[in-house]
Amino acid sequence: MNIHAISAIYRFEMNRMWRTMGQSIVSPVISTSLYFIVFGAAIGQQMGAIDGVSYGAFLVPGLVMLSLLTQSVSNAAFGIYFPKFTGTIYEILSAPVSAFEIVLGYVGAAATKSLILGIIIMLTATLFVDLKIAHPFWMLFFLVLTAMTFSLLGFIIGIWADGFDQLQIVPLLIITPLTFLGGSFYSIKMLPEFWQTVTLANPVLYLVSGFRWSFYEISDVSPQISIAMILVFLGICTGIVYWIFKTGYRIKS
Template identity: 70%
Template sequence: MNVYGIRAIYKFEMARMWRTLMQSVLSPVISTSLYFVVFGSAIGSRMGDIDGVSYGAFIIPGLVMLSLLMQSISNASFGIYMPKFSGTIYEVLSAPVSFVEVVIGYVGAAATKSTILGLIILLTARLFVDYSVDHPIWMFLFLVLTAITFSLFGFIIGIWADTFEKLQIVPLMIVTPLVFLGGTFYSISMLPPIWQTITLFNPVVYLISGFRWAFYGISDVNVLLCAGMTFLFMVICLAIIAMIFKTGYRLRS
């Protein structure tokens, strides 16, 4: 294992976070804070509890997941796309590092940035809504696991994209709607039976349900199934990345 190579990639990507602090940290924190103000404080104070949890507190896990997924994808996709765009990707491919070490460096940095951002958002939420965390260790594990999984997904998008516009297509057109329809602002038990069944095909439901269980001990789906689905998606992403490096898809041409 080339630790020096991993460290070099990791430190370079982490340095980009501090160079773009406004865009990487402040912007998503401010955007999520607006959700807390509008849905948590303003609207939440006029709505009843959901499964014994105030509405403002109920939506916190979903909003954190929204920011976490978007930032994980954005950080990882932009991180690998820029070397392709500038042509420096060939220096990485010719360096004495394996594809595993390249992935660890880029995905590790993206997941670290997303995890830090998720924790900052959780601290910021305390200013607007009172909430509790029943299982803090599970909460942190779900946070890290989701950040790693969707950083891998973002890495795939960054390799697939050949324009800056394509970097935004999947997050905006697919991921964001899935998050909003995945129980961010409601429990799927509130839906008619047919829609409950359809919603279970939304993979984001399992992420939000598992994360919400770590906070309040309530979940729309069994928590072990939530963790299993997240692991399954991570394994699929790893398999796709391995195939990309094996074939050189959009890396060597």
């Protein structure tokens, strides 16, 4: 394995985060803090506890997952699209670097950025609510695998996109709505039975539910199903990336 190549790609992408600190870290943290203030402090005081958890604390896993999903996709998509846009992707492809090493560098950096942001948001949440983590191992499990999976998805989007506008289509029009409708701000048990059944078709529900279970041991679906779903998503994204490099889809033409 070419450790130097992986390290070079990884450090280049991480340096981009430090250069754009305001956009990469500060802006999402401020936005999430506003969610805590408006929904947790203002609206939350008018709502009762959900399964014994205060509404403000109930929001935390959903807000972390919302930021994690959108930032993972955006970071990885832009990271691989920019060298494709400038043409430097061909220098990378012609270098003695395998497809696995290229993906590891870009996806590893995108996932790391998202994990840093997720941890900062959780630390920020402690300023507003009494945050408790019942299962730290499983919390990290969901956090890391979700960041990796959606960074892979972002990598796929970056390869597929023909323009900068297309980089935002999936995060804004698909990922964010699915997260909002996936139980981030409420339990699906609060919905009518018909809409509970419809919501079960939302894949993000399983990620949010499993992540929330790791905090408070409450969930809308079985934690085992949530774990299985994230592994399935990871396998699908890995398979698509393998196919992209095997066929050269939009990277060798």
